[in-house]
Amino acid sequence: MWKKEFFNSLENLGVPSHMIKRSSIGFNAIWKPIMELFQQRKIPELGWSNFQIRQLLDILSNMDSDKDPGSIRIGEREGRISTDILNDISGGFCHGIGRSGELTAAQPKAAGASLMQNLTNKIVLSLIKSLGLPNVKAALTIPFGTGMSIGMAIRGALNYYKIDFHEKPIILMTQIDHKSPRKGIEYIGGIIEIIPGRYGENYYAKEGVFTNIEEIKEIFQTNSNKISAIVSSTCFFAPRVPDNIKEIAKFAKENQIIHIINNAYGLQTPTLLKIIRQSIDAGRVDAIIQSTDKNFLTPVGGAVITSPNPDLIDAISKCYAGRASASPVVQLLVSLLSMGKQGYLSKIEKQQQNRKILEEALSNVAKEFNEHIIECNNPVSCAMSLKNVNPDKIQDLGGILYNLRVTGPRFINIHEDPFGSCTNEMKWPYIVMNAAIGVKKEHINEAVVRLKRAIKQIK
Amino acid sequence: MWKKEFFNSLENLGVPSHMIKRSSIGFNAIWKPIMELFQQRKIPELGWSNFQIRQLLDILSNMDSDKDPGSIRIGEREGRISTDILNDISGGFCHGIGRSGELTAAQPKAAGASLMQNLTNKIVLSLIKSLGLPNVKAALTIPFGTGMSIGMAIRGALNYYKIDFHEKPIILMTQIDHKSPRKGIEYIGGIIEIIPGRYGENYYAKEGVFTNIEEIKEIFQTNSNKISAIVSSTCFFAPRVPDNIKEIAKFAKENQIIHIINNAYGLQTPTLLKIIRQSIDAGRVDAIIQSTDKNFLTPVGGAVITSPNPDLIDAISKCYAGRASASPVVQLLVSLLSMGKQGYLSKIEKQQQNRKILEEALSNVAKEFNEHIIECNNPVSCAMSLKNVNPDKIQDLGGILYNLRVTGPRFINIHEDPFGSCTNEMKWPYIVMNAAIGVKKEHINEAVVRLKRAIKQIK
């Protein structure tokens, strides 16, 4: 990366040549991974130091025109900022990303941001492939979250397949009691038809909330001509289990409808990726949506859309209107580089250990209070029944844990409102806790200790 | 902000009491504007120092749960990040903003980000009001740009007025040759009907591209029952002039359709704000959209929607799906605080001076080459005819300026493609240059010098 002339220019500055030579070895060792990234364009094996990450951002952001000390800028917007803080908190990318035409179009004033975006998409794609999805062929980092991105994927696919007429499109969606995906679809003018969740033994686990491929087919029959797409889901809180994605993919293929997989935080779970991989091979999968913060430990606000079809990814990119904030993209880049492939794999491994620890710890609580762990085999979360707790006191339980500074547990009191359980068939209230990627073991153990204390308090 | 106990605790640390007392005066002077901001919730008169701005961000971001050293976090996402750089480049707001329900809903895990967002909306509203729009009543900072925000405003208004049926909505839009607003509307499933631009003397200037209220009415007659909204525009490159917003507002009121004003970079122009203010009073204006980077010198990627109707702003906020990146919001906050009201007003003043300088400088060029300045009175940009330049060489002109490191000039060669002129009625090619807020006088002068050089080169 650094010319030989540079080291030559250090001669006769009071430091002997052999010292400069020696120190140039260490110096180049720092910059080598940066050069390799530009050449290889894939996730590095080892995580980078903060210094290396900042150097990369500096290199890229200084290719944008607002950094060129000799440029004459007379456009209506020129990446001008009122204070340097803005440069710092945007990672240096004041021009944003994209062009009015397309989210991934090269912006003439922002060659650096454009390179940054392309690099990020290639890097995240290389990681996702290596995690178990070799059959996705393109990835696009989106500057908003999963819900909005599901909408955007549908909008892009409707454009791509030119199946958007004067009537609004109807979108099938398996029941996920989460408002964002629904809103994301309504946002683009879609009408949603929900496939209801059922409770019981199923294709995935001994018990849990699942959806039924037969019901999907049935609902489809009734108004097949207007249905454009189906959204299936791999991730939700226990006792929800993943949809039968493979069957849905086959169904989508047979009926020629778009199939979008909401894989919100599924990249951390190899078994889910295996299911998706098989679904791509066996049926139709148009796009798979995942959150950047839930999978890759970035600040909230980004998503990655992947697809076996690069042209579809292009079409999705083209439906975005105008330039966008570069922040979610640069944040993903930073996070991936800081972990490296090895770092990410070891976080996945730890997540799996923590998931076991969580179940064991909660099992002890269940035993003590005569409850049971719902055996739904959810890869991230764990649900315990609260059948022996006075339903009127369940809200208090939540309040007590909140005051004990435990964030994240969900109490679903079906007697009050089944929303959250993804079905109308649950028999008792329950609590869910998560052992998601990045959680600390101590937090899991301490959360369970405090839960026990809280249950005793209300009993 | 700081307890008396704090200063007391500094006694007997080797520094005499009178020195501590004296230094506490300077110390409190630094924190006073921060305290006042929380109390008054409006743009400060004077700009803040970088230190004060960072303190405010620190105070707010440390109210988020991911910063609480004693919290136990077992949700599926907890604002976890893989490296501190992510905290730095997000301004500290790792939880993003909003909740699945609504963009402005208070997020229980992110009290600080929620406060930050509310403060920002109040501050930008206070500034906009004082700039000349006292009759707007609410403002919402949107984590994407103008084009997407126009779509979002329409989506929110359709929801608010419950006028969205199985058919897609048809949206009238005055001709603006900019892809983003069109795409933003198509994104939400809207169908666009363009009111074509006309060239000549008009309601605003001696010459220029304008739209005709009679044509709007005519087009509306033909399919009135399906038209939901009209989008008008105040800002575009010369020779386009602002729409006759007041007449459009009256028309929208009479015909009970939604009226959205695309005021992309109009906040820097008092005369435009006066027109909008009168339009609100005289007719119907539902929402006004403006870019944060074009008006407030932030990095690209945000917009502010204002409205005389706070409930409509709520409805718009509610149509966003899920949490969003806090970056565009915190970037706006930082920029506003760094300038203060006085700083912003002085930037507006300078813009107006620079606009004059631009016209004078271009006039000299026009004289030299026998061209003329189009007298359209555009408040930001200035267009000069290129009737005496060989049309085949116009592209070369652009290339030469690009290589001379001049960014931002636009060459519209109507002989090749009228797109960009907002009409089919232009008679000659032309060049546009901008004296937008934040431009440097030296850049304007130098750009014109280089333009001259470039024209000579191709002649």
Place this chain on the structure above:
Amino acid sequence: MWKKEFFNSLENLGVPSHMIKRSSIGFNAIWKPIMELFQQRKIPELGWSNFQIRQLLDILSNMDSDKDPGSIRIGEREGRISTDILNDISGGFCHGIGRSGELTAAQPKAAGASLMQNLTNKIVLSLIKSLGLPNVKAALTIPFGTGMSIGMAIRGALNYYKIDFHEKPIILMTQIDHKSPRKGIEYIGGIIEIIPGRYGENYYAKEGVFTNIEEIKEIFQTNSNKISAIVSSTCFFAPRVPDNIKEIAKFAKENQIIHIINNAYGLQTPTLLKIIRQSIDAGRVDAIIQSTDKNFLTPVGGAVITSPNPDLIDAISKCYAGRASASPVVQLLVSLLSMGKQGYLSKIEKQQQNRKILEEALSNVAKEFNEHIIECNNPVSCAMSLKNVNPDKIQDLGGILYNLRVTGPRFINIHEDPFGSCTNEMKWPYIVMNAAIGVKKEHINEAVVRLKRAIKQIK
């Protein structure tokens, strides 16, 4: 630290009261250790987060007059700086520390820096006491290293005891083959008389380089009337062992001469501190000097002088001429806070484990090449004889390791120059490696592997 009014001022900003209340708990948990530090003025039990450390620096540096936005500054120096970077890389303390009168005098323009300095001295004193020196009563952080600080301590003591006449003072010093202490004494105008090191069994270990109390007494007899002080040493590379400090202290007391202990990196070694503690009780110890970087992992350039006599520390502080750079002081403060007492103790523990690992690893090498580990029981370093290596090749050995990027090993080839061995009595060349505080286990093991490779290469 934060007034109740602050939290009250957050009401009605879109976040419910109970959320603000909850988040104020986490918020206050962050600031609590800062408040406690001001009150307790001792090393915190637990290390602080970077955010907390930066907050403390901000609070203190903003009490300096150069930060007061309302001050009118017309002195000849006013803490003015040419760029903000200077504020960053000085920790914010542009006024430096001290006053022309004294290093620790409160500077009226820099109440914050003065407080910072006092706090640092109190904190480092509290830590040193708790490590095993309860009988030192004051500590002074000096803005230069051990060598210069030894000189400064002597200068201060000469002033304090008013024993400095027209003749230059003669200073006894036990043999330490390190140039800095000698130069520090010459710098203040002292004349040095060396007590030569001897090799063999001694008061401390089976073998090693030591000094003989009888020889000290002998040398003293010859010119007692002109000798003002003796400098003893606890730390040097193996095979040097600590001086017999207790005997030297008794000797200093009997003969009424100043006794300065060079404890360069001895704070990491509890057994050395025990010896010093006993020496203070049994004889005379005026001042003990230690390096900040070698003991406390700061950047190079500071030292801490401690003494059982606070008045002597005052006198030392008073002999410094003018204000000084605040950097070495603020760097010590930052390092101590980042580790906390527990963090420091655990580093000491690890050092001791690593020292064992080093000896074991080197022992294997010794066995392989028929060398032996010198059994001098040095608490940080370990020396291995090189009697079976061709003396002409010893320099090559060093070169090979240097090229293998191993920094820090010392090769003493007594056949060429005994300097470094602290004696003329060594019989063979040797190599020394260190397991100092902060070293990584992997580095020790890898260094030994590479040493083996290097020895094989030259044999």
Place this chain on the structure above:
Amino acid sequence: MWKKEFFNSLENLGVPSHMIKRSSIGFNAIWKPIMELFQQRKIPELGWSNFQIRQLLDILSNMDSDKDPGSIRIGEREGRISTDILNDISGGFCHGIGRSGELTAAQPKAAGASLMQNLTNKIVLSLIKSLGLPNVKAALTIPFGTGMSIGMAIRGALNYYKIDFHEKPIILMTQIDHKSPRKGIEYIGGIIEIIPGRYGENYYAKEGVFTNIEEIKEIFQTNSNKISAIVSSTCFFAPRVPDNIKEIAKFAKENQIIHIINNAYGLQTPTLLKIIRQSIDAGRVDAIIQSTDKNFLTPVGGAVITSPNPDLIDAISKCYAGRASASPVVQLLVSLLSMGKQGYLSKIEKQQQNRKILEEALSNVAKEFNEHIIECNNPVSCAMSLKNVNPDKIQDLGGILYNLRVTGPRFINIHEDPFGSCTNEMKWPYIVMNAAIGVKKEHINEAVVRLKRAIKQIK
């Protein structure tokens, strides 16, 4: 600086070649001045951006061994730090500067810091030469202030000329009522003989405090054999005028004694530099000492020693004991680069304008209260008599200004203590204000307004 391969490696990353080419122009424009600095080793004409300065620091500090990711470190100190903050607040130079042998010796573990130090010395020398001292030949940046540096220069010169015997050296010094220089000399074991200041018309101005070459000669006669050096002064507060340096230089040459010039803040004053230049040519000048903060707007704590004799500078460097904090050196480097030569010259120009403004404003006060401005022509400060103020109230005046947040004015009440006036011959109390480099015009005017208010208050 950047290899062509780097830009080649950006191909096919979604950005067209012509954009990369164009952006590489701006990119290289940023790095060009850095490359030139390494090649030319002198102060750049134009000041650098913060980004460029930080890049230089990064490049240099990453050549130190503590940054080498592949190094194995087993010394007793290895630039290890406990937290990254320490890296930030030391500019990245954790190894400090120098070696036990010498302050400017290349440190094998810190090639970067060694280069940084050499660069700084060359850059500051190039600036000082161009300001008006072409006949100085070497510069050394010292990690402590003017007072300590005067002592160090004497210590180095005594070593260099080998004129230091068993008796302590006697140093002549013209009267400067400032404790630091005196202490700096006593610190190295010198005995000071003061040449008293006199008041009246003199070689420099109509009135003022000066020293008399005849008195110097007289005092020298009385004990010539023991006097080693003389310290003269160019800068002190009005009414002190510069010493008659040229005559003193001739005297030093004739009598073969060391001559050190205390030029504390004289680099900002071309006329003083002219006097020094002539003195070097006409007589003997060994070393000239100047403060980094007072001349170059760095944080307090550094000085620059220059000399017409590079060997003497070497000798001074060699008398420092051990490594030192790199902070004062890196701070000087940063400050010089941020200003550039043009920036510094324009600050000098402004200082001269401000000095005039100060005198005019004070003259008005003098007229109003029947006082007079002492016509001593001091280039930085201005003194006004207080003969008509009740002497008992002068302290109150100081207190009032302090409470009005005016820092820097000095009140000398000779009736109480003549210290500060540099003589016993002043007739009335007076006040001094400064218009030093970097002061703001508004501060001068406001300070005078408040002074007026204060005088009225006590009358």
